[in-house]
Amino acid sequence: MLSHSPTEHRVPSSIYTVVQPQQPTMAMDLSSAYEQQQEGRVEEVFAVINDNGDLLAEVLGRLDGRSLAAAGCVCRVWAGVSRRESVWEAVCGRHVEGGAAAGAGARPVVAALGGYRRLYRLCLGPAADRLGAAARLSLSLSLSLFSIDCYERRLGRERGHPRPASLLFLDHYNPVDVS
Amino acid sequence: GRSDRYFKKKKEKMKRGHQDILHGGGGWYAVAPEMERGKRKTTMGAAEEGGDVDELLAALGYKVRSSEMADVAHKLEQLEMAMVSSAATNDDALLSHLASDTVHYNPSDLITWVDNILSELNAPPPPLPTPQSLPSADAYDLEPLPALPAPATPLVLGSDPQSEVAPSPRDRKRMKVCSSPPSSSTTTDAATSAAAALPVVVVDSQEAGIRLVHALLAGAEAVQQDNLKAADALVKQISLLATSQGGAMRKVAGYFAEALARRIYRPQPRGGVGCCSFDSVAFDDMLHMHFYESCPFLKFAHFTANQAILEAFAGCRRVHVVDFGMRQGMQWPALLQALALRPGGPPSFRLTGIGPPQPDNSDALQEVGWKLAQLAESIRVDFRYRGFVAASLADLEPYMLLDQDADGGGGGKDEEPEVVAVNSVFELHRLLARPGALEKVLGTVRAVRPRIVTVVEQEANHNGGTFQERFTEALHYYSTMFDSLEGGAAAAGADDGGPDQALSEMYLGRQICNVVACEGAERTERHETLAQWRGRMDRAGFEPVPIGSNAFKQASMLLALFAGGDGYRVEEKDGCLTLGWHTRPLIATSAWRVAAPAEDPLSALAAR
Numbered sequence: 001m002l003s004h005s006p007t008e009h010r011v012p013s014s015i016y017t018v019v020q021p022q023q024p025t026m027a028m029d030l031s032s033a034y035e036q037q038q039e040g041r042v043e044e045v046f047a048v049i050n051d052n053g054d055l056l057a058e059v060l061g062r063l064d065g066r067s068l069a070a071a072g073c074v075c076r077v078w079a080g081v082s083r084r085e086s087v088w089e090a091v092c093g094r095h096v097e098g099g100a101a102a103g104a105g106a107r108p109v110v111a112a113l114g115g116y117r118r119l120y121r122l123c124l125g126p127a128a129d130r131l132g133a134a135a136r137l138s139l140s141l142s143l144s145l146f147s148i149d150c151y152e153r154r155l156g157r158e159r160g161h162p163r164p165a166s167l168l169f170l171d172h173y174n175p176v177d178v179s
Numbered sequence: 180g181r182s183d184r185y186f187k188k189k190k191e192k193m194k195r196g197h198q199d200i201l202h203g204g205g206g207w208y209a210v211a212p213e214m215e216r217g218k219r220k221t222t223m224g225a226a227e228e229g230g231d232v233d234e235l236l237a238a239l240g241y242k243v244r245s246s247e248m249a250d251v252a253h254k255l256e257q258l259e260m261a262m263v264s265s266a267a268t269n270d271d272a273l274l275s276h277l278a279s280d281t282v283h284y285n286p287s288d289l290i291t292w293v294d295n296i297l298s299e300l301n302a303p304p305p306p307l308p309t310p311q312s313l314p315s316a317d318a319y320d321l322e323p324l325p326a327l328p329a330p331a332t333p334l335v336l337g338s339d340p341q342s343e344v345a346p347s348p349r350d351r352k353r354m355k356v357c358s359s360p361p362s363s364s365t366t367t368d369a370a371t372s373a374a375a376a377l378p379v380v381v382v383d384s385q386e387a388g389i390r391l392v393h394a395l396l397a398g399a400e401a402v403q404q405d406n407l408k409a410a411d412a413l414v415k416q417i418s419l420l421a422t423s424q425g426g427a428m429r430k431v432a433g434y435f436a437e438a439l440a441r442r443i444y445r446p447q448p449r450g451g452v453g454c455c456s457f458d459s460v461a462f463d464d465m466l467h468m469h470f471y472e473s474c475p476f477l478k479f480a481h482f483t484a485n486q487a488i489l490e491a492f493a494g495c496r497r498v499h500v501v502d503f504g505m506r507q508g509m510q511w512p513a514l515l516q517a518l519a520l521r522p523g524g525p526p527s528f529r530l531t532g533i534g535p536p537q538p539d540n541s542d543a544l545q546e547v548g549w550k551l552a553q554l555a556e557s558i559r560v561d562f563r564y565r566g567f568v569a570a571s572l573a574d575l576e577p578y579m580l581l582d583q584d585a586d587g588g589g590g591g592k593d594e595e596p597e598v599v600a601v602n603s604v605f606e607l608h609r610l611l612a613r614p615g616a617l618e619k620v621l622g623t624v625r626a627v628r629p630r631i632v633t634v635v636e637q638e639a640n641h642n643g644g645t646f647q648e649r650f651t652e653a654l655h656y657y658s659t660m661f662d663s664l665e666g667g668a669a670a671a672g673a674d675d676g677g678p679d680q681a682l683s684e685m686y687l688g689r690q691i692c693n694v695v696a697c698e699g700a701e702r703t704e705r706h707e708t709l710a711q712w713r714g715r716m717d718r719a720g721f722e723p724v725p726i727g728s729n730a731f732k733q734a735s736m737l738l739a740l741f742a743g744g745d746g747y748r749v750e751e752k753d754g755c756l757t758l759g760w761h762t763r764p765l766i767a768t769s770a771w772r773v774a775a776p777a778e779d780p781l782s783a784l785a786a787r
Contacts, residue, residue, distance in 0.1 A: 108558070143520070151508075154550050155550055
């Protein structure tokens with residue numbers, strides 16, 4: 001039987017849980033786990049994905065935007081991981097002309113302008129909906145639009161404007177709300 | 180007979196004082212044998228009781244007092260309406276009744292005659308004729324109008340969906356001015372001029388659209404000829420006809436009618452302010468902002484200009500941009516971002532923003548600069564800003580734009596000189612309102628030795644020729660602009676674009692008002708075509724810099740993102756980029772640099 005780790009939020013010190021016949025599962029680190037396996041004392045070595053945020057991030061980062069947003073509704077661990085900028089950076093990289101390599105140096109700028117998650121929600125996601133498989137937005141165009149949005153928010157804050165509207169032209173297709 | 184046609188013309192003249200009005204519809208039917216008297220001249224009998232009699236009609240044998248003319252005309256129109264509509268339904272009862280021998284009234288006393296005929300009719304409202312299918316309106320190729328439900332007005336308006344021509348928008352030719360009436364139309368005629376006298380009139384909305392265009396052009400002609408009474412009547416007719424239209428045409432007609440009305444009723448310029456009721460700069464900026472947000476024109480302008488500037492700044496470590504129309508500074512975040520991410524890292528960036536004086540003394544220009552500075556700081560671009568308030572760009576002097584900061588790094592001489600870009604989006608045409616202003620400004624621009632000058636202007640000639648020519652050009656141009664706004668909303672699946680679209684239309688409406696109703700220094704919307712600007716820039720000592728394919732690609736991609744993007748067209752023409760709606764270019768971006776000087780001034784002089 002599987003037993004979950006005592007708390008979901010504990011930072012996993014061990015990666016793998018080990019099953020021994022008729023014994024409760026045990027958490028231990030990777031090298032001990034393999035040692036025990038070599039010695040034939042374990043049947044199964046597996047990892048609980050919720051213990052391993054990085055692994056989860058790797059997996060979720062391969063999803064498309066909508067699925068990733070949906071994944072964020074599964075549980076608190078998943079919600080936390082799915083909000084990581086690195087995950088959305090991977091998603092954005094797949095929607096941009098030139099792929100992830102093109103955007104490598106853009107990280108500080110994207111972070112300053114509002115982050116990859118927002119970049120996807122406001123620009124790349126709606127653009128993907130609009131353009132379909134036909135074309136991909138160039139990084140420069142998407143960042144230009146993103147910078148306009150960021151600037152409008154700054155302007156709006158002073159004047160109490162509800163919401164920057166320059167990118168609303170992308171909105172007509174009801175993009176996924178990942179907030 | 181001939182007298183009938185003459186009388187019809189005379190009647191028209193009485194009502195509208197203008198002969199070019201399209202007056203299709205049913206012909207004049209002989210009512211009673213007495214009318215066929217022809218041109219036999221009868222001398223007038225003894226002087227009539229009361230006022231003097233119209234001489235021309237008297238020559239034909241009809242006695243009508245001048246004071247009664249309008250009344251008679253009106254009643255004759257009613258009579259015609261009734262007869263035409265019955266003819267359209269092939270209902271001969273009315274005509275045969277009128278043509279019968281039983282009762283004849285002497286039409287020479289015209290007003291009594293027409294009163295008698297009308298009272299004799301005593302008929303219920305004429306039955307609604309089924310709208311005939313019109314000839315394809317290829318001479319007027321208006322936007323196919325959506326079939327609207329009839330509005331609750333005295334006019335019952337309908338259009339037979341089958342009779343609507345639905346040409347492919349891409350093949351649509353633009354309207355041509357045509358003075359001959361469309362043939363073979365038998366629908367009721369000039370319903371609008373009968374005003375509220377008739378309870379029910381049916382007008383085919385497509386034909387009404389054609390009449391509307393004619394009325395607009397006729398109104399312009401009337402104004403051109405200083406025939407203000409006719410123009411006034413036409414404006415009323417335009418407003419009435421406009422209600423039969425839907426969408427873009429109705430709004431455009433409304434704005435043009437209002438502008439014409441302003442021109443007729445307020446010829447004196449009022450102290451230099453624009454011809455709009457609400458003149459605050461803040462309101463103007465707000466409209467501009469909505470126009471920016473809701474349609475792609477300004478974004479296109481900014482993106483293409485930025486690309487040209489970015490390319491001109493390649494490899495430079497110190498750059499300076501002068502913006503002739505700073506407003507909210509929406510153009511610059513994208514350029515800052517692009518500079519931040521360019522290979523080799525961002526340059527040191529200086530921005531000079533020019534703006535009009537603010538009536539409430541608020542420092543909007545500085546605020547904008549401050550916001551941009553914050554953005555620049557967050558993306559690690561070294562940024563300096565300077566704002567200049569100027570009522571006119573012609574007030575600028577070169578020293579204001581040159582780099583004066585001696586503390587820009589300590590060793591002034593060691594530093595690279597600044598590379599300057601001058602940017603003007605929809606600002607240069609205003610200078611044409613004052614003679615010499617453009618030349619002065621272009622001289623100032625030359626004096627700062629810019630690496631590149633980016634100019635975006637409307638692609639239309641609203642500054643040449645006669646008032647009538649200007650009006651016609653503007654009607655074409657703004658109809659297309661409004662079409663594009665409608666197209667965008669429709670493609671997004673909305674019934675209308677909501678407040679953004681309405682405010683964008685208002686933004687354009689103010690331009691329309693200025694083009695049509697203002698003159699002299701007040702008329703600042705003096706748009707000229709790319710070809711004309713080429714000439715001006717050339718004479719001022721600039722040579723064109725081709726805008727590269729990167730800008731074209733980016734602009735095309737941007738337009739693809741807009742709902743209704745199908746209608747927009749990005750085109751490249753002689754190194755300039757234009758954005759248009761279907762086949763009509765609407766705005767053009769061009770780039771310039773100071774032309775290489777002649778080798779030797781003396782030899783150049785000798786060559787002349």
